[in-house]
Amino acid sequence: MSTAPTPSPEAARVAVVTVSYGSEVVLAPFLSSLSTAASTPLHIVVADNKPAGDSKSVSSIALAAGAIYLPLSANRGYGHAINAAVAGLPPEIDWVVVSNPDVVANSSAIDRLLAVARSDSGIAAVGPRILEADGTVYPSARAIPSLRSGVGHALFANIWPGNPWTRRYRVETDQVLVQRDAGWLSGAFLIIRRSVLDELRGFDESYFMYFEDVDLGFRIGKLGLRNVYVPSAVVVHTGAHSTQGGESARMVRAHHESAKRFLFKRYPGPLLWPVRVALAAGLDIRARLAERRSSR
Template sequence: MLIFRQKIIPLELSIIIVNYNVKFFLEQCLFSVLKASADIRSEIIVIDNNSTDGSREYLSEKFPSVQFEWLEVNSGFAKACNRALKKAIGEIILFLNPDTIVAEDCFLKSISFIRSKKDCGALGVRMLDGSGKFLKESKRGLPTPSASFFRLSGITFLLPESKYYSAYYAGHLSEHDINEIDVVAGAFLMVPKAVLEKTGGFDEDFFMYGEDVDLSYRITRAGFKNYYYPQTTILHFKGESTLKSLQYIQRFYAAMHLFLKKHYTSFWKKAVMNLAIGFGRTVAKIRLISMPPNNKQSGLPEAAAIIATQDNFSNLVHLVKHAKPLVAIQGRVAIEFDEEENAIGVIDDLPLLKDKGIHHFIFSEGSLSFKEIIMNVDRFAGKCNFMFHAKGSISIVGSDDSDSRGFFISPAATVKS
């Protein structure tokens, strides 16, 4: 009897996502990831850090192709990522936050770029928050003593395009141009596995925050280059997975201290860094305490219009009627002019509709692609507020800014998320 050894075809991409109590945002994320990985030999690994919002019951049966692992303790982002990394078999690894939405061609374009650059150690992409605002951490410099002091003291925000004073955010580099950068944000961090085999994964001493800075630094020290690649754009709600609180402040600045201790040996550099970190921590606490209560969390809108075809509009109206909390639907916004019948306007009219009292708009994926949705969020940034629904999901999510926790509506919203 002849026994033929089965040829194992390696995967091109392993997508690693760490979840903690953001099941509705992760639902939207996974629908976009499945679309983006449809033509790629890939795997999706989700590590849940002991969520208490019903993530397991809500997500496990909905996404049978996803490899879920449900931990019984929250051991931090770095440990969870490394746990997934040990089982990942893709030639390229993508660490992706759960509160992101990616375009259908995002992975293909990013992988193609990495393969075109033999010296590529890591790749990051252009990121927008839920309101369409460009996230400066899409491209970052190292937290050197001077860069950290200028950023934490607020000088960076007074001179946002300065190469020196805004070095922390690489302010001199255009958000629209491909460039080499020092630090790739962990929200979307794509790395060839061969690079990680040389550098190792995340430093598990970083519980949350700072681990991406540390890994990016080690990648460049190993002789590779990190790239900012704005030829694809993603949405990163950010405020949902990094809710600003006193605990956030403590963890963020503890991570800065850890990076300082690990990578700086000069006495004067440590002194300047300690001064900047201490000053920044104090300012952050004052800002948090003085922030009005209704600004600490995005308020769920009382009403919204839906951007959709007629069929998808009817389905979404039905979902909203059975969802919690209740949101009144103000009408349908058509995609094209020839679909205007029974619509309150077309997508080009969003700013005008806002002037008429419609402040929130729900994008219906299925009526528009994820890529088209992201392009329109970018197009109307600062002019409108948005919510998002992926075809097949039973939730709608949104966030009006990157500093506040996002909001959601769903028939399954019986447990706080």
């Protein structure tokens, strides 16, 4: 059950939902950045996947920023937490900003995204240019992975970074300043129409972590709607804090399991069973190699 004070939701037609998992260090800067990212009032919800016992730090940070704090009884994954937060939003919310807590939104970032989203009823989701802390661009607007690109990227991305499958999948950096349609947008920060999110019943909760945003973008496309990358809006990804502290090997496994789940879901049926077996074997090998690197 959420705790308040609640920031006049009747005035806010835009909601921001984020998920904390031991995110005390990064949460306050993220929430603070929202005040200059949007000129419209924001209805903010912080879902907590790791309520810290007697510690009230996440709750205190959220409430101090005028956000609603939503502690969850168990960590059932990122998508489940976002869905739980969205389920409690007031009905008048039209747009939902989905964001990681380890992000800082630049000035007017939300306004710029909303301007593009509102320009065409066929646009379901918009995403910004995401910069890493060192200023490099994170490839946040990509093509939907296919069997060919997925297998090629999975097998060769680490040993042959410039391979054609990875380049095609990531849509390389020569397009980072071009507003364009994408197959999917990174769940690190995106805005989606509430009506579309409701129609899709939110994120697919069978993905514990990773690929829930790929799946969402794929399902948006199947509705005949658009995912649009808007590079004039900028956010900075300050660091993947939730995957640190000895959990990197587990996250590597989760990433590869989610990749298999998505590709198996996209390519079902008995005729493609041999391909799925080969793909699973390749992803399992890649996961083991990545786990060894992460444990060094």
